[in-house]
Amino acid sequence: MAKRFDMLSNLALLSQIGISMLAPIIGGVYLGRWLDSQFNSQPIFLFAFIFIGIIVAFITLFKFAGGKKKS
Amino acid sequence: MEGFGAKILFEIPLFDGIPVTETVVNTWIIMAVLTLFAVIATRKFEAVPRGIQNVVETLVDVLTSFTKQTMGEKKMVYAPYMLTLFLLLAFSNLLGLFGLRPPTADLNTTFALAMLTFFIIHFNGITKKGPLTYAKGYLEPMAFMLPLNIIGELALPISLAFRLFGNIVGGMIIMALIYNGLASASAAIGLSFAPILQVGIPAFLHLYFDVFAGLIQSFIFIMLSMVFIGNAYD
Numbered sequence: 153m154a155k156r157f158d159m160l161s162n163l164a165l166l167s168q169i170g171i172s173m174l175a176p177i178i179g180g181v182y183l184g185r186w187l188d189s190q191f192n193s194q195p196i197f198l199f200a201f202i203f204i205g206i207i208v209a210f211i212t213l214f215k216f217a218g219g220k221k222k223s
Numbered sequence: 224m225e226g227f228g229a230k231i232l233f234e235i236p237l238f239d240g241i242p243v244t245e246t247v248v249n250t251w252i253i254m255a256v257l258t259l260f261a262v263i264a265t266r267k268f269e270a271v272p273r274g275i276q277n278v279v280e281t282l283v284d285v286l287t288s289f290t291k292q293t294m295g296e297k298k299m300v301y302a303p304y305m306l307t308l309f310l311l312l313a314f315s316n317l318l319g320l321f322g323l324r325p326p327t328a329d330l331n332t333t334f335a336l337a338m339l340t341f342f343i344i345h346f347n348g349i350t351k352k353g354p355l356t357y358a359k360g361y362l363e364p365m366a367f368m369l370p371l372n373i374i375g376e377l378a379l380p381i382s383l384a385f386r387l388f389g390n391i392v393g394g395m396i397i398m399a400l401i402y403n404g405l406a407s408a409s410a411a412i413g414l415s416f417a418p419i420l421q422v423g424i425p426a427f428l429h430l431y432f433d434v435f436a437g438l439i440q441s442f443i444f445i446m447l448s449m450v451f452i453g454n455a456y457d
Contacts, residue, residue, distance in 0.1 A: 161293065164443040165450070168382070175382040176374055208374045215375075 165216075172216060173209040180205025227396050229329050246329040253314045253326065282306065293446065294453040301452060305445045308336065312444055316391055316437025319398065320429055325437075328392040330384065337384035340448040344379075347455040383447060390440045394432030401425055 184201030188194045229244040264279045272280050286309065290302040315327045326332045348357045361372045402421060409418040 160439075160442060161446055163439075164446040167386070167443060168447055171382045171386050172378065175378040175385070179374070179378060179381060204371065204374065208371050208378065211368075211371055212375045212378065 169213060169216060172212045176208035176212065177202065177205040180208075227392070227399065229324060244329070245324045246326045246332060249318055249323050250315075250326045250332070252323070253311065253318065257310060257314060282310075290449060293449040298453060298456065301449065305449060308448065309441055309445045312336075312387070312441035313438055316441055317433060319391075319395060319433040319437070325391050325395065325433075327387055327440075328395045330388045333388040334380065334384040336387075336444070337380035340383060340451065341380040343448075343452050344455040345376075347452060351456050379451065383444065387440050387444055390436055394436055398425065398428060398432060401428060 180201035180203075181198065184195075184198035187197040187201070191197070229246045231242045231244050232248055234240040234242050264275045268276060283306065286306040287299070287302045290299060290305055294301060312327065315325050315332070318325045319328075348360070352360070361369050363372075402425060405420040405424060406418045409420045414420075
């Protein structure tokens, strides 16, 4: 990671936090809906993948905002 | 009124006909402009920079120091790639100023660029950390996190691509609506032969949507690429 961010870089990282929460949840919704339509099992997969998406969103957020992984 | 998707301009009569959209043609224009710029600007370099050489030196200088600051001395190999990416994105986003459709207003373009970053990240992850350490990274902090980690990695190119696409296409749609609205407004006051309201008023919005948002989004794209590629190393 960079040691010194200027204002624009911080702005970029901040905006990434928002969208990195959104992407897995929306991805989960679409994947779940598609699987439901394949197996005709509404709404089991939808709920399961929304839940997974939310967990992934928070993990990504945590990794992103919580700083470096320990090497 | 037709939709906001990229129009198909012509088809290459190969296989079942390959459609060539506005996006592709506008990308060709940008490629031509950038190639010409590269050829003309680097024709003869002098010890004391003059004219266009100043522009080139400033660009290279800024991007090099920015890469150094964000990724560190060891990863300076990425500076040329990032400058290329930045120039391509900036020119693409600014194309809206000329009344052409920005190539970045097409998900195919932004997703292709995001996939480049994605592959660099994982290629570096595998070669620099070693395949085993790389694979073990997916099992951290616990083994059952494997599917969650994989989805998390896949979400990265999606978020990169959709952010750029959404910003540019949003600006493009708002501009199109405003142009149409102003044309109707001119017609309403009896000036349908010369839509006079379209002159001047959209300039401020172009300034925001094309120049400001376009340049900021190009910058954000390369900035995030740098951060994530840098993280793939350690």
